[in-house]
Amino acid sequence: MSQNKKGQKEILSKVMRYIKRYTGLILLSIVLASLIVILTLYVPILIGEAIDGIVYGQVNFTFILRYLVIISVMVGITALAQWMMNKINNKVTYNVVRDMREAAFKKIEILPLKYLDRRSQGEIVSRVITDVDQFADGLLMGFTQFFTGIMTIIGTLFFMLTIHVGITFVVVLVTPLSLFVASFIAKKTYTMFKLQSEARGEQTAFIDEMIGSQKVVKAYGHEEEALEQFDEINTRLAYYSLRATFFSSLTNPCTRFVNSIVYAGVAITGALAVLTGRITVGALSCFLSYANQYTKPFNEISGVVTELQNAIACAGRVFELIEEEPQVPEPVDAVHLQDVEGQVVCRQVAFSYVPDKKLIENFNIAIKPGQRVAIVGPTGCGKTTLINLLMRFYDVNEGSICVENIDIREVTRKSLRSNYGMVLQETWLKKGTIRENIVMGKPDATEDEIIAAAKASHAHSFIKRLPKGYDTVIGEDGGMLSQGQKQLLCITRVMLCKPPMLILDEATSSIDTRTEMQIQSAFNKLMEGRTTFIVAHRLSTIQNADIILVMKEGKVIEQGNHEELLARKGFYAELYNSQFAV
Template sequence: MKQDKKGQQAILKKVMQYIKRYTRLMALSILLAVVIVILTLYVPILIGKAIDGIVYGGVEFEGILGHLVNVVIIVGVTALAQWMMNTINNKVTYQVVRDIREEAFDKIEILPLKYLDGRSQGEIVSRVITDVDQFADGLLLGFTQLFTGVMTIVGTLIFMLRINVGITFVVVLVTPLSLFVASFIAKKTYSMFKLQSEARGEQTAFIDEMIGNQKVVKAYGHEEEAMKQFDEIGDRLAQYSLRAIFFSSLTNPCTRFVNSIVYAGVALTGAFAVITGKMTVGALSCFLSYANQYTKPFNEISGVVTELQNAIACAGRIFELIEEEPQVEEPANAIVLENVQGEVTCKDVSFSYVPEKKLIENFNIAIKPGQKVAIVGPTGCGKTTIINLLMRFYDVDQGAICVEETDIRQMTRKSLRSNYGMVLQETWLKKGTIKENIIMGKPDATEEEIIQAAKASHAHSFIKRLPKGYDTVIGEDGGMLSQGQKQLLCITRVMLCKPPMLILDEATSSIDTRTEIQIQSAFNKLMKGRTTFIVAHRLSTIQNADVILVMKEGEIIEQGNHESLLEQKGFYAELYNSQFAI
């Protein structure tokens, strides 16, 4: 429990750092809250004077009318001040939320890939969208009711003390009971709201995964199992939500019970004061109004506290994301890679995704400019990992990877990656036009250059058949385009940029045989004079490679060209014969 309390305090301090950016608006909001409280508390005095005028002085319509006119004016001014305060509070709340979301999104852009690979997309989306929305609701409620609630309590105490100290003492005596009830409920609700938030994130992640892989789910008849799993997550979310709502719902009736005790105490002692002549009827009416106004904020504040528990729990999850360690920063004197010839060297490279599970150890290779290097081996041997290391999506644990005899950790990531052209088995297209997706690597490309690149990749013919040609808008990840068409667009990007080094990871896996032969011809032209890394399962596509690296369990076990490896009659020969044996 102490740990939870410390955690909540730490989160609140972080929230205050964002709120401090809008100090002027917050000061104006507090000032308006003071005005609202003072005017609201002044109304019962005017009503009390009107009542005393009726009871003790006869019915003087002019005096009563004067008091009522003043009441109407004060109520009007109070309503205007309330509207202004609510507007300011809304503005501050959603600017704070905007700042947090922007910071979270900026952090996602610089997080290392190991963080994103280790968590589901839905869970991250839930933190940035749902949790921040829940936090905004709690923060807005806090701004709207917390300030006025606290000031109302202080103000009513001051006004009551001016009227009757003894009865005020009765009111104050019962106050700690309300505070105890609110504190007890707050402690219970925080842990439940935290579990609720986590379960909600898990549910979002599961829905995202199922929708994104709907074809696989249907193909393997996984619908029933998926529904059972979804129901299990839903049951847990319902259980946590029910507990959180149960404890938070206790707030209002419990504090209302305490308020009723206060009100009864004031009425009883006030009645005796009126009988004994120590207080007028108008003063008692005023005091009863203050007693009601004094206890009402405890209801609101206790309600705010329970909402704040949810808000703090959600804020904690988004701050966890914001405070994640970003990718290793580039050195201040980082080199900008220019005039690349394509010399790549790996020196005693060791790497593993999980420290206790070794993957690549003592990997050594020297690639000369313009060489075609093929990487083959069974699934999980480290082929794609080598590509991740070359592109510096991950940093090596030991050793070094050098381009032009310079460690890639000493150069800017942008300059390194801009010198690679990469086509992966998995395609990536953004929502936009065909043209916008092609020029991603070369925004200043001319219309003629785009068409030439599309013709080289054999994508031009299918693009021209689209409703608006190159201006056709496609949805996220290609929309209704076939997998082969999406891959052709990714190949077109590379054809347009013509970088000095290429990475082809099963680049033609989704393309028909006839088109693949044509693209291989185009690739052969593109690869001339360029260092190329080819990851392939179909060994027929790499027979012309200058160097073939045969990997197994993270190590290079064989190395050479196609003919020399076949003559060795080793692991490569087994792989080749398994594909072409009759």
């Protein structure tokens, strides 16, 4: 079995697991499809009877009118059943799509950060939005046309056999040719649709990145390079799309050609049968109608198969996301951290993002409750990585990190992180009101608490100047707010929660000097009695720290307070003097 065929079968089995939840609706759809097929196939018999009433003898209008009434009722019932079947198929399709999107989004919520760090946001968005939409189109077409198509083929064969076995044999004889054509085209289209889906995801990711970084692109004159890169991706997508469309567009003319052969065969053999008196003209009319109805599903099913190639390729990308390895699950008996004082101990910690490239090695430190720990060093030395380990965004490769003498791998992530207050250099705000963004860590906060936190962070004054104050709605990532104002709102969150431990990663980097001095004063008050980790490049902001960890190439090369490290005249002294040299 080829790899493609095996992969398609696996994907289809996964799709069926989602469809099984709606077995009742599927069965009802099949019943309605059967009713539609039976009524549709019975109408030509009635038409043939009416034609025979005209051809042989005088025209009996009463006889014809009775048949016309019966035919009209049957057509009406068929139309109603068709409407109900389409409604059910739509419901099943979009419920399956909803379930897949829910599963994909739930998986994103529990994926380890290393997965998100290694993939662009646009590519992930493309899988959840575009690929699922493409899958929905194929699945809906499958439900709408596949059931009725199969039943129409079976039904027409049965009715044709009751009329004339010989002519039916002519029809069946040509059928394998149509199946061969459909199979050949399906194999060709799957590969192209898979490549098209991947290229579309790459293009979405690139567009998302370029739009999100438009200021940087323009500032560094990267427009030409960006256009060239986009053109290359776009050309590839056009090539794959053209090939996929070309092969899929062959389906209709090829199957129509086969259908014409069938129709011609029926017409010739049927005419000979009429001349020899073996069937009537009405029966031949009925047979020709069945020949059309028999071959029509092959057109539709071929179209469905082609569309399903695209749907399966897209579903495969979605299932890749859904089946990604989640973050390490918490132990069943995981501890819920309570009454945290802020004691943190790192023992023999080793960590690296890439197995063959070591970053942090043999890291040891014991921090007492209420101490201020500053982490300094050149870019890439492991400062932010250490923060990621403390928050358990990543797990250590060796050694352990303990809070209150409990290994954080034995603690629930939620309780661990709720005991940290975190302000990063990169701000994050969601679409909503100013108030909703502030109370994220403490949803039950009172209005007085919110205002007090905003005043402490010096955000209250600019919030009151906004059109609706705390009820002003801001866009994703802060919308019209300046970088400094966004950072003030992030600081307000921490001021409101007052957690026992703080992480400040260049928390005042986007704030003017005067406001920074005021916030530093507020931070000093907030840090009293709280264990605080401060990542800083400006060494003037960490002179009062109890412990300064000087990191270089993932190792702590110096440790002590400001005066002790200056007296050693080592790497810290070099860093400090380089910032204040005249």
